[in-house]
Amino acid sequence: MTSIVVLTFNSINFIKSCLDSVFKQDCNDFEVIVVDNGSKDGTVDFIRTNYPSVELIENKENLGACKARNQGIEASNGEWILTLDCDISLEPSFLKRLTSLAAGLDSRVGVLQPKILKNDRKTIFSCGIFLSGIRRFYDLGKDKIDNHKFDSPKYVFGSCSAASFYRKSMLEDLREDTGYFDERFFFLVEDVDLAWRAQQRGWKAYYCPEAICYHSGNSSGSTPAERRYLCFRNRFLSISKNENLFGKIKLIPVLFFYDLPRVMLFFLRGEVKLGREVPK
Structure with a gap:
């Protein structure tokens, strides 16, 4: 069944x-x-x-x-x-x-x-x-x-x-x-x-x-800003849970050159909660 x-x-x-x-x-x-x-x-x-x-x-x-x-x-x-x-x-x-x-x-x-x-x-x-x-x-x-x-x-x-x-x-x-x-x-x-x-x-x-x-679409009723926040936060949570130490070290350049500029962009947009959450 x-x-x-x-x-x-x-x-x-x-x-x-x-x-x-x-x-x-x-x-x-x-x-x-x-x-x-x-x-x-x-x-x-x-x-x-x-x-x-x-x-x-x-x-x-x-x-x-x-x-x-x-x-x-x-x-x-x-x-x-x-x-x-x-x-x-x-x-x-x-x-x-x-x-x-x-x-x-x-x-x-x-x-x-x-x-x-x-x-x-x-x-x-x-x-x-x-x-x-x-x-x-x-x-x-x-x-x-x-x-x-x-x-x-x-x-x-x-x-x-x-x-x-x-x-x-x-x-x-x-x-x-x-x-x-x-x-x-x-x-x-x-x-x-x-x-x-x-x-x-x-x-x-x-x-x-x-x-x-x-x-059909976004039945959750969430806003784009909320979805960006959760996608960022949850991606980092998933990496912290599942990636091994060597893999995390390899990701440092990616986090610095790709993710950090995006966090700064969220600050500029006024999405302060998102920007503050990601680095934690």
């Missing part, structure tokens, strides 16, 4: 499309858990009224994507966990393609990455996570037109948690005191951190291009 964990936060404009696509899947061996982070727009009442089979976990405030996702995983019963942001909608064959592929893969494959397209259904959002030698992370194919260059299955560094198919035994193996997903990250870059830890423990990530879903 698969456990589908959906996160919501003031998601009334997205949740119907998401859950309708879940319940239109070609297979039905799954449970659905929605974790709500203190929505004030009627999201919870809408789910309770229209999707009575959904297990609903209600937080009184926004605890962040990491904490909410961890709550859903803890409540799950499936061998595989599909994490979904509320602004994701699935093709009807999505889950069947993932489960069929998973059944024939190496047992050390701990996560499958679907092809995530933007809502225009032709532009790529993510075909997996890539971590560069200077420890910058990218979504493979991001903003490129889907012209079949990303139609071949392959191993990747990690999977974008907006729509990821995780083996629960891997998540249990990677669990820390701060959770499956490190709750200090709040949201953003937590999937990079998880992928990095998975690689270090011998787990693999695999890209499944036949499983297709669509990503």
Whole structure:
């Protein structure tokens, strides 16, 4: 069985499309858990009224994507966990393609990455996570037109948690005191951190291009400045956790010539909180 964990936060404009696509899947061996982070727009009442089979976990405030996702995983019963942001909608064959592929893969494959397209259904959002030698992370194919260059299955560094198919035994193996997903990250870059830890423990990530879903946009409601702050802070947190001493020494020139000027730019823009946080 698969456990589908959906996160919501003031998601009334997205949740119907998401859950309708879940319940239109070609297979039905799954449970659905929605974790709500203190929505004030009627999201919870809408789910309770229209999707009575959904297990609903209600937080009184926004605890962040990491904490909410961890709550859903803890409540799950499936061998595989599909994490979904509320602004994701699935093709009807999505889950069947993932489960069929998973059944024939190496047992050390701990996560499958679907092809995530933007809502225009032709532009790529993510075909997996890539971590560069200077420890910058990218979504493979991001903003490129889907012209079949990303139609071949392959191993990747990690999977974008907006729509990821995780083996629960891997998540249990990677669990820390701060959770499956490190709750200090709040949201953003937590999937990079998880992928990095998975690689270090011998787990693999695999890209499944036949499983297709669509990503509508920024359902978190965060501002660009907030996202820049969290991306910077969480990138440094991930490096401090996962990079070895020699690797950190090698990164010093990168931090000085690339990151320090960007921190100064944030000061000039008035984003003082971001600029002060990064060097810590």
